[in-house]
Amino acid sequence: MDETKVKEVYARLKIKMKNAYFMEQNTANLESFRVGASAYLDGPGQYENLSFFQICTNLEGKGIIGLDNLNVLEKLVENTPGGAQQLLKMINDAKKQIQGYMSAEVLPEPAGNFHRTDDTAVSHSLLQNIGKSNLHKSVGLISIRLDRTSSGTGFRVGKNFVMTAYHVFKSTIESDWETVINEAERSDNKEEIYEEIRRLFGVSPPDGIKPCHQRLPFGELFAYLQKKGRKVEDFEKSWKRNVSIAFGVRDGETTAGTFHFEYDIPFADKEHDVLVLQISENVKTLPPSLPLEERSVKSxxxxxxxxxxxxxxxxxxxxxxxxxxxxxxxxxxxxxxxxxxxxxxxxxxxxxxxxxxxxxxxxxxxxxxxxxxxxxxxxxxxxxxxxxxxxxxxxxxxxxxxxxxxxxxxxxxxxxxxxxxxxxxxxxxxxxxxxxxxx
Known part of the structure; x- marks a missing residue:
């Protein structure tokens, strides 16, 4: 028997079931699973607030379900309000795979096509490490509520920074740039303002902005415009109020805090589609940063x-x-x-x-x-x-x-x-x- 493969098939089955039908927002499905699981132990209140994975872990610890005992798992999902038949098929497919590995009938991988299939197994050790990590605390939902509402994903890097894709902020950055150019055009000190723009951004106005691994010091620029008597809106306050990142979002709510950004952008590169933002709040309250691969990307x-x-x-x-x-x-x-x-x-x-x-x-x-x-x-x-x-x-x-x-x-x-x-x-x-x- 290939025990490693059997464990991986079982681990993969639970991930598929959870992602498809037992997320926090699948309230009715989770409630059905909790009630069914409680019947095998200490009554209806046993699993009232537990997640799908937590319930499975408890049942496994009691020997009620497991990689060699999927029949009870079938009973637990057969009355699921949404997706019962699909869940039963997932379990049945996993049973067939496990039986094949237990009898040493290991099937060869399909030849010719690079793409993965739904039956790709996940490393058991990887599943354990993801479960033990604080990954969810370090990955955040970015919300931009300025001229229009948009969103993206970002993740913690360095001391107090967040990395995301440049195009998530592209329209916001271009809108701010247009505001700067319009203010300069209306000013009696246009050439002086243009010179300051060239110094700060390395761009010759009124050309458009195309950041190339550089800072975008908008805060510094707008402060300069105000000193020159331009009646510009306090963009920095608007930015900090309407642009944010919420970490560890579950069911639409943050579990690891919401933070805002400085108006001066530390790093932007349009060609590679990379943006790094600096968080305004106290460093001590930030979620942990994630280490970055320095050598070569894994397969x-x-x-x-x-x-x-x-x-x-x-x-x-x-x-x-x-x-x-x-x-x-x-x-x-x-x-x-x-x-x-x-x-x-x-x-x-x-x-x-x-x-x-x-x-x-x-x-x-x-x-x-x-x-x-x-x-x-x-x-x-x-x-x-x-x-x-x-x-x-x-x-x-x-x-x-x-x-x-x-x-x-x-x-x-x-x-x-x-x-x-x-x-x-x-x-x-x-x-x-x-x-x-x-x-």
Whole structure:
């Protein structure tokens, strides 16, 4: 018997069940599971406030359920209000896999296709480390309520910083820049103001702003404009009031605090889609920072973020996302996707996949996930276990092809590709900038 594989199948089963039907927002399903589990122990109140994983752990400790005893688990879910049949199928599929491994009938992996399937097993040690970590406290939901409302994901780095995708703040930054230029154009001191802009930003007005691994000292600039008699709104107060990050969000509520940002942005790079913001509040109250990979991105990562959904926002984690390590595998799957669109939808989408290729100069990394990380998840960290420590390997940026996400017109999941930027590339950019962010 391959005991390791059996444990991994069982661990993967619980993750799939929890992510699909037993999140905190699945109130009716959880209540049904809690009541059913309580019947095996000390009465209805035994599991009143426990999560799905906590209940499973308790039942396992009593020998009621386990990798060699899935029959009781089937009974616990057979009356689930939403998804009973799907849950029973998950358990039945896991039973078949476990029986195969117990009889040493190990099936070979499918040849030719790089994409993962729903049956990919997760390392038991990884599951334990994620469960013991404070990862949820270090990954936050960014909210921007200025000219328009938008959101993204960010994660803690360094002493008092948050890293996210530049495009999460792109429209906000460009709007502020437009305000600066308009104020300069209306001023009698236009050339003097332009000179100050060139000094602070390295840009020759009225050109647009295209940050290249640099600071964006908006706070300093607006203070200068006020000294020059320009009656500009106190943008810094508005920024701190309407731009925030909430850590450890569960069922729409923060469990690890809400924080705000300084108006001076420590680091921005549009080409690599990286932004680093500085938190305003006391450092002692901040969630812990996450270590970053310095060498090479691992071949399997775990993505955590806040994709928008029909229910209240909750941190979602996609386990065992495989990273494309070379362009050959990537292009083979891209070509298959293009053929599918041609044959099934009669569409030529070659140009839509043109950016899905490796370019060693931009630090971009491509991966494939089992869920569609859409709006709100830009800036999510993808982690891997390194020497018993969870380390950020890359930051999620966007999905391809773009029109699928824009029009909500999706092909089969395996023909969607996700892109991120590698942490070794980001560390190089930060070091090149000379900014002491990661100390």
């Amino acid at each position: 399997t990562v775990n993505l955590s973020g806040y994709p928008k959904g029909p229910t209240k926002v909750d941190l979602r984690t996609d386990i065992d996302c495989r990273v494309y390590k070379n362009n050959q595998n990537l292009q083979a799957d891209v070509n298959e996707a293009i053929e599918w669109w041609k044959n099934q939808r009669n569409q030529d989408v070659t140009d839509q996949y043109a950016d899905v290729q490796y370019n060693n100069d931009n630090g971009k990394v491509f991966l494939h996930t089992s869920v569609q990380f859409e709006d709100g998840s830009s800036g999510s960290p993808a982690i891997a276990m390194v020497n018993d420590q969870l380390v950020v390997q890359l930051m999620y940026l966007r999905g391809y092809p773009d029109f699928c996400y824009r029009e909500k017109n999706f092909p089969p999941l395996k023909y969607l590709f996700e892109a991120g930027v590698s942490m070794p590339a980001v560390i190089t950019l930060l070091q090149r900038s000379g900014l002491q962010i990661l100390e």
